[in-house]
Amino acid sequence: MLDDRKLEVLRAIVEDFVSTTEPVGSKALAERHSLGVSPATVRNDMAALEDEGYITHPHTSAGRIPTDKGYRLFVDQLSTVKPLSPPERRAIQSFLEGAVDLDDVVRRSVRLLAQLTRQVAVVQYPSLSRSSVRHLEIVHLAPNRLLLVLITDTGRVEQRVVELPATLSDDDVGLLRQVFGARLHGAPLVDVPSALSDLPDAAPPAIRPVLTSVMTVVLESLVEQPEERIALAGTANLTRHSLDFPQTIRPVLEALEEQVVLLKLLGEVNDPTTVHVKIGEENNVEGLRSTSVVTMGYGPDGSAYGGLGVVGPTRMDYAGNMGQVRAVARYVGELLAGA
Amino acid sequence: MLDDRKLEVLRAIVEDFVSTTEPVGSKALAERHSLGVSPATVRNDMAALEDEGYITHPHTSAGRIPTDKGYRLFVDQLSTVKPLSPPERRAIQSFLEGAVDLDDVVRRSVRLLAQLTRQVAVVQYPSLSRSSVRHLEIVHLAPNRLLLVLITDTGRVEQRVVELPATLSDDDVGLLRQVFGARLHGAPLVDVPSALSDLPDAAPPAIRPVLTSVMTVVLESLVEQPEERIALAGTANLTRHSLDFPQTIRPVLEALEEQVVLLKLLGEVNDPTTVHVKIGEENNVEGLRSTSVVTMGYGPDGSAYGGLGVVGPTRMDYAGNMGQVRAVARYVGELLAGA
DNA sequence: ACTTGGCACTCAGGAGTCGGGAGTGCCAGA
DNA sequence: TCTGGCACTCCCGACTCCTGAGTGCCAAGT
Numbered sequence A, B: 001m002l003d004d005r006k007l008e009v010l011r012a013i014v015e016d017f018v019s020t021t022e023p024v025g026s027k028a029l030a031e032r033h034s035l036g037v038s039p040a041t042v043r044n045d046m047a048a049l050e051d052e053g054y055i056t057h058p059h060t061s062a063g064r065i066p067t068d069k070g071y072r073l074f075v076d077q078l079s080t081v082k083p084l085s086p087p088e089r090r091a092i093q094s095f096l097e098g099a100v101d102l103d104d105v106v107r108r109s110v111r112l113l114a115q116l117t118r119q120v121a122v123v124q125y126p127s128l129s130r131s132s133v134r135h136l137e138i139v140h141l142a143p144n145r146l147l148l149v150l151i152t153d154t155g156r157v158e159q160r161v162v163e164l165p166a167t168l169s170d171d172d173v174g175l176l177r178q179v180f181g182a183r184l185h186g187a188p189l190v191d192v193p194s195a196l197s198d199l200p201d202a203a204p205p206a207i208r209p210v211l212t213s214v215m216t217v218v219l220e221s222l223v224e225q226p227e228e229r230i231a232l233a234g235t236a237n238l239t240r241h242s243l244d245f246p247q248t249i250r251p252v253l254e255a256l257e258e259q260v261v262l263l264k265l266l267g268e269v270n271d272p273t274t275v276h277v278k279i280g281e282e283n284n285v286e287g288l289r290s291t292s293v294v295t296m297g298y299g300p301d302g303s304a305y306g307g308l309g310v311v312g313p314t315r316m317d318y319a320g321n322m323g324q325v326r327a328v329a330r331y332v333g334e335l336l337a338g339a
Numbered sequence C: 001a002c003t004t005g006g007c008a009c010t011c012a013g014g015a016g017t018c019g020g021g022a023g024t025g026c027c028a029g030a
Numbered sequence D: 001t002c003t004g005g006c007a008c009t010c011c012c013g014a015c016t017c018c019t020g021a022g023t024g025c026c027a028a029g030t
Helices: A002-019 A026-032 A041-050 A068-078 A086-096 A102-117 A168-182 A189-196 A204-226 A235-239 A250-257 A259-267 A318-337 B004-020 B026-032 B038-051 B068-078 B086-096 B103-115 B170-184 B189-195 B207-225 B235-239 B250-257 B259-267 B318-337
Strands: A120-123 A134-143 A145-152 A157-165 A230-231 A274-279 A291-298 A306-313 B120-123 B133-142 B146-154 B158-164 B230-233 B275-280 B291-298 B306-313
Touching: A002 A026, A002 A041, A026 A041, A068 A274, A068 A318, A086 A102, A086 A318, A102 A120, A102 A306, A102 A318, A120 A235, A134 A168, A134 A250, A134 B133, A134 B146, A145 A204, A145 B133, A145 B146, A157 A204, A157 B158, A168 A189, A168 A204, A168 B158, A189 A204, A230 A259, A230 B038, A235 A250, A235 B250, A250 A259, A250 B235, A259 A291, A259 A306, A291 A318, A306 A318, B004 B026, B004 B038, B004 B068, B026 B038, B038 B068, B068 B207, B068 B275, B068 B318, B086 B103, B086 B318, B103 B120, B103 B230, B103 B306, B103 B318, B120 B235, B120 B259, B133 B170, B146 B207, B158 B207, B170 B189, B189 B207, B230 B259, B235 B250, B250 B259, B259 B291, B259 B306, B291 B318
Parallel strands: none
Antiparallel strands: A120 A230, A120 A306, A134 A145, A145 A157, A274 A291, A291 A306, B120 B230, B120 B306, B133 B146, B146 B158, B275 B291, B291 B306
16 A cells, blocks of 8 residues: 555655645655655655545645644654764753752753753653652651651652641650551552551550551552642743644643643553653543653653653654653653662 | 823723723723713823823724833722632632642642632742741661751751761761751751851761761751742633733743742742732843733731742733732731641 | 814725645646 | 646735724814
C-alpha cells in the first residue's frame, strides 16, 4: 500500500510542516527534498496518502498537512529519537546540579524542560505510593496535638496535624516515636499498613487510643490517599503560534490547571523506561485534543518514581522533544536515586 | 475643574465599559444612567474629562474608554469596596475549612480566589522571615549526613541536607538536637542569628565543627536567603476577553511565570491591612503594563505573613475584586493564625 | 453661564468585487 | 510507472463603497 517513497513523502511533509507551519505543496516538496521525482509523481503519492488518511488539505488549493494518523506513523516508523546536543547536555547538568532539595529539583527540572523543548512542561513529584519511609518525625505541638512529618527516600516531606483524644506527656510522645520509628524506618509506603497492623496489640495499653488516632492519620492521608503533586512551567510557550490552536488556548490552559488531568496524562504510562507520545485525538482529555503529549517515567533503573513530560501543538518537533524529555527524565531519575 | 456631574459621568463610563467591553458613547450613557441631562451636555463633560486625561477614544468616531488615570480616580474616589454576598462568604468558608495543612490552605485559597474574581490569582506562602520556629528537627541520615527540618508557626516545612566534616554518633545528634532545640524553639526567624551567636563557645568542643556546619546551613538557607514560595491559579481567565490585551497574553503569562515578579507585586505592599491596587502603567513590571493588580497582605491582626492578590485586565471590576481579595486575605489570615 | 438641539464631519468595519497565484486532479504520452 | 501539460478551484489580499455610531462645535434657549 505504502511503498518507501510514499513514506518518504510523508516524512517530508511532516518535517516541512513542522518547521514552516504552512501547508506544503507538491512542488516545494519535490524541490526541497531531493526525492528524484517530479512534482506530478509527488502529487500522486500525496493523493494515495490522503486516501489512507495520513494527510489532508484545509481547502482545495492549499498544500497538505499531516493528520493525527500521519503524525502517528511518523513517530512510530519514520523518526528516531534525537539525542541531545552537547550544549543541551551541559545545560541540563548545570541547571540541575545546584538543587538543594526535592522542591528545588522539581522546579528546576520543569523550567529546564520548558526551556529546552519550548513547550509546556509538566513534572510530577515522586509518588508517595512508590516511595519508602526515610523518617517519621512526631512533634509535640500541644498536649493534645501532634504534628507528623513524613520524610521519604525521595526527599518528599509531608505533614499532618493530629488532634488527640487525650493529653500526652513528652515521654509518651517519645514512646510513640520509638514504636513508629522502629516499624516504619525504611519500609515502602505500600507496606506500611501491614507493618502497623499488629501495633495496637503490641503497645502498652496506656497509649493505645492515642496510637490508634496517629495510625489512622498515617494510614488515611499518607497511604490510602497519598497526595500527588505536580509542577508546571512554560505555559507562555502555548502562545508562540496562535495558528496551532483552533480557537484559543483557553481549553488547553484550563486542562493544564487540573491536577487530575495532568496526573492522568503522566499516569497512563505503562513502561516507564521509554518515551511515550499521545497525538491529538488520542488524548482522552477534553481540551487537549489539539495537542500532543510526550511523557516518560523517571526513577532508578526502570522503575518509576513519577512521570514528566511536555504538552504542545500536534505540530511539534517529535524527534527533538522526545529526546529532550528522555534526557531530562534520566537525569532527574539519577539525581533522585542518588539523593 | 471636575464638578460632581463630571465625576458621575466618569463613573458611568467606567462602569459601562467594564461591563460591556465596548467604548461608551454620549447617547447611550445619557440614556442608561439617569443623569438628567442631554447627550450634548454629556459630550461637553466628556471633552473636559478627556482634556484632563481621564478618558480617551480609540478613534474619532468611537465612544470613550477610561485611561489608567481614569481608573485610578475611579478606584480612589468613586467606588467603595464591595462586601461579599452571602453565597460568596459561604463559598469561602466551605472551600477553606477542609484544608489539612499549609500547602492545602494555600492551594485552596488560590483556586478560590481565581474562581471568585475570575482573574489570575496569586498567593504567597507565609514568608519565612516573618515566622517563628516551631520546631527544628535533626534527622541522622548517614554517619556524616544530616537532614534539617524546620517547621514554622505558620506550618511551613523547610528541609536541607547537611554534609558533615566528620562522622557523628547518634548521641552526638541527640546533643545537637538539644542545643538547637533549646535556643530556637519559639524564636522568630529573624532573631535566630543572635540566638545562635554564642553557640560555638558554649558547646562541648567535641561537636564544635559539626555544630558550625549545621549553623552555617541554618543561617544561610533559612535565614539569610529564605526561600519564598508562591502559588498561582486561573491563568485560563486571561483568555476570557482577547480584546483586553493589546497583542496577546504572551507577555503576561511570561511575567506570571517569574517568581521574582510575583514577589515584587505582592511585596510592594506597605500597609498590609488594606487592599492595594496598581493600575496599568503603574506596574513597574514589564509585561504587566496592560494589567491591573489587586493585592493585600494577610496575617494575624494587621501584621503580615505574606501577600495575595489577583492580576487581570485594567478593565476589571475593581470594587468587586477588591472586596473578594480582602475577604480571602482575612479568612486566610485567621485560618493561619489559628493553626 | 450652562444647557440643548442641530448639523456637518470623521472614520472603523462590514459587504461586495476582483485578480493573482499556489496548488490540485486528471489525462495522455513516454 | 513516471512525467509534463492543462484546466480548474479557491484562498487571500487589495480595493472600493457605504453605513452608522459618535464626535465637535455653534447658535439659540433658559
